[in-house]
Amino acid sequence: MKFSQLLIPTLKEAPNEATLPSHIYLLRGGFIQSVGSGLYNFLPLGKRSLDRVQKVIKEELDKAGAQEVSLSFVTPASFWIESGRFEKYGKELLRFKDRKDSDFVLGPTHEEMMVNLVKQTVKSYKQLPLNLYQINLKFRDEIRPRFGLMRGREFLMKDGYSFHANEADMKREFDLMEATYKKIFTRLGLDFRVVEADSGAIGGSGSKEFMVLADSGEDTIVVCENCQYGANIEAAIRQPKEFAYDTNSEFKKVHTPNTTTIEEVSKFLDISADYIMKTVAKKALYDGGRSEIVLFVIRGSDTLEETKACNAVCANEIVDISDKELFDAGLVAGYMGPLNTPKNIRIVVDDSLKDASGMVSGANEADCHLVGASSDQIENPLYKDIVAVQENDRCSCCGGRLYYTKGIEVGHIFQLGTRYSEPLKAEFLNEQGKTQPFVMGTYGIGVSRLLAAIIEQHHDERGCMWTKESSPFDLVIIVSNIKDELQSKVGQELYSKLSEMGVAVLLDDRKERFGFKMKDFELIGIPCTVVVGQKLHEGKVEIVMRQNLQPQEIATKDVVTRLKEEFKW
């Protein structure tokens, strides 16, 4: 394609709403255009990159035996009501009515739809297994869209669903998808990590996330410096710590004025935060608008992991409680504890506090704490893992040191089991002739997010640096001075020759000065350019790689061969 004919509106200055490198460079390079909060148009360059990333995904999935379909974007709400997610999904689900006043949703993910498709067509175990996927628009009415393509409301996603006759076969497919995803992200040139994850609103058990490592990532992931263990902070676990308890301390109430924080209590009573039972009150929200106050009890030196807390009580969401609500419930902020609590308040205790004694806790009374308390005094405790793993904790696999890093979630695979097939009555006849629900897996890739992730990981202060299989073009030919007939002619010839070879070439034939075109090359970030310029009179052109920007002179007649070698075209 010729640059002079393409719509590539590059910008010298970035619109001020952009803060992340990927957002800034995608806007400045003319890849995307903002149309509203979390909504973007893809311009020719952006569309080309998107297509190439999709091509990689499709090739690998097809090789793994998955089949592509395309599901209706608008989904009848009845499917969602049936699966129970109409409520559970919350406000992110965009709902609307058609002219006949029927309810519809704009699909944020398509488990219901796909289950329905398969339910109508697959009746026997002989038709299994099946892995169907699509690459389609999704819409999630995010609370706070941000970071450009990273968290848009409308986005392109690959979502795949597999159907099996039994658990073992589903696990086989799950492993195959993990391997396939690794191939995809490797081909795209990404530095990523596969981590254990929380299953969130999709449901099911055993899920893994694919995290592109980048400082701007929105997820905190815990990784081991020693082994391959990696997990999202929401699901990370650690080796239990050993504590020596003072079993002789007398259980009593002590006066502790002005000690509403763990540090203050720790200092006042001269006791390590490890031996304080920190009590965090949250409000858990359930279906049907039902809610309750829950006390989460953890060690003073730990912090509550909200996702784990939410899962522990099977809530849709847990939220902070206002001082008034606390007061109304008979709780005293700063002096809460798991003992002597008002009636009917659910108490969840962290696993690490099992058998803890000689502990300090709030007395549920202003300016008072209890000392010498033990966890077996707690009435009806629900023991769960609810704390966040901290840096320098020990790995549960190998005992190695754990540390935090940031990641961008670009893929997520789930072992669903019968989470959807059962309520949606998607069943088949097994070998024994008995009716049985499908055992399912589901697999997602954020396709448009991948563009942002690639740039987050591959850019410098001049602009984008696309990886080989994600770049909108393979090569740019810059004709330094378009008015120089020889330069123009050689540029054209090179362009024709390479195009015929099937190389995606962009010919920068604009009537602009050399520096201007170089700046655009650097901003757009195509991996390589051939500069046809002054050196032409010596029979030479230059090859410049976007990686290092070091020009290499080469005889004009050898350039095609050289590029062939370099890129294995």
Add this chain to the structure above:
RNA sequence: CGGAGUGUAGCGCAGUCUGGUAGCGCACCUGGUUUGGGACCAGGGGGUCGAAGGUUCGAGUCCUUUCACUCCGACCA
């Protein structure tokens, strides 16, 4: 939703405190010069100053309401 901030030409901004002809840089159009690191000269086009209402002889500027966007927290591919 809570907290903070911003809306003036396609983009980046000044002007708002102290009311009096809507400005600058980039981009765009025409002509000319220039041609290896975002050129120069001359001329030109483009704005309901986010929206509505109010105060005033007069509002980008003051008052009220409202909308949008961005940033920090709770959501997720």
